[in-house]
Amino acid sequence: MADAVFLDRSLCRAPDLAVAVNAAITLERPLLVKGEPGTGKTELARQIAASLGLPILEWNVKSTTRAQQGLYEYDAVSRLRDSQLGEARVHDIGNYIRKGKLWQAFEADAKVVLLIDEIDKADIEFPNDLLQELDRMEFHVYETGETIRARHRPVVVITSNNEKELPDAFLRRCFFHYIRFPDAETLKRIVDVHFPGLKPRLLDEALNQFFELRGAQGLKKKPSTSELLDWLKLILAEDLSPEDLKRPAGEMLPRLHGALLKNEQDVALFERLAFMARRQR
Structure with missing residues (x-):
């Protein structure tokens, strides 16, 4: 909590949102924002980042997105091709590791806002596959044997259009905020x-x-x-x-x-x- 940054209620468009953001930061849990499409959930995350004075990393989830992509991806095909061509870079496996948004957030020099946008678009197992990483703020890179730990716990904002139910185990680990349709x-x-x-x-x-x-x-x-x-x-x-x-x-x-x-x-x-x-x- 030493590097926690809290949202000034006067900077926020709605007092209840400031309460939700600060509660999520205090509890060190992701802020899950639900609401109908078009209610400004994504823009809301950007406003949070602007109000806190923090950079934002956006991970836009699709139906084909896998949780592993948020951590890293290992490009084995490129490494095989380079080995066949006799490239010197093939001896360093790190050259074939593509860092995901969680890795980028974890290794950032200062606190950032991490937006995981429209999580309900992905497979039902997607949220559960991120439980441990979001809880412990660390993950293991099997190819290199290293463990990546968050230097500063990011403010994690997760949005959902409520198109499908999220797993209970995932919901228990989030602080929930619902955006009502504008009057x-x-x-x-x-x-x-x-x-x-x-x-x-x-x-x-x-x-x-x-x-x-x-x-x-x-x-x-x-x-x-x-x-x-x-x-x-x-x-x-x-x-x-x-x-x-x-x-x-x-x-x-x-x-x-x-x-x-x-x-x-x-x-x-x-x-x-x-x-x-x-x-x-």
């Missing part, structure tokens, strides 16, 4: 960054329809901030007015709904709702 006022500030000067009446009408859409029961995929921004971009490109956005009686789907709804089940849901509404009139 209307927060979304207005986000929109203003991307579309400054958007007419208030147009934005109000668009947000009303957006939240109505999100609030529908039975949606398979609720539209996120990213879909809202795409929709507004199309609305501006079509030069639509607030009146143009208003739906005719009996219509449930908004204009240009393909930017908001991304599967046929959700479109069919609103078509059924519109049909039922017309029958009841």
Whole structure:
């Protein structure tokens, strides 16, 4: 704890986030941040790094990512090729070790923020495969026989879109923080960054329809901030007015709904709702 760096609450966009970050640092545990896509989890980690005044290392997880890649990878093929060519570098196996993001964070000269982004994209065993390394802050390199230990314990931020359940053993070792979907006022500030000067009446009408859409029961995929921004971009490109956005009686789907709804089940849901509404009139 001697080199711990804590987050000043006044520098953070939300007091509860500062509490979560400082709790994770105090407990020396990773901070697991969950929330819907588009709620700013990745950007939040960058803000944490900026607020703490620390560099950030980002490990973007994919469906094919293995936990071992975060530690290191041994390029046996290149070594074999070099041995066949008689290269002198072949005698030092370290020339064929590619350091992963955890290794880079562990050997850094000062504390860093390590972001493991979208951990739920990987195989279900991926989180468990990192338990020991994140607990002990060390790992063994079998090819060279050395043990890599963290010089300074990094602030580990792990994000998840909640697409799949994470193992209980992994969850027990994390401090949890959930980012709620932004309210209307927060979304207005986000929109203003991307579309400054958007007419208030147009934005109000668009947000009303957006939240109505999100609030529908039975949606398979609720539209996120990213879909809202795409929709507004199309609305501006079509030069639509607030009146143009208003739906005719009996219509449930908004204009240009393909930017908001991304599967046929959700479109069919609103078509059924519109049909039922017309029958009841």
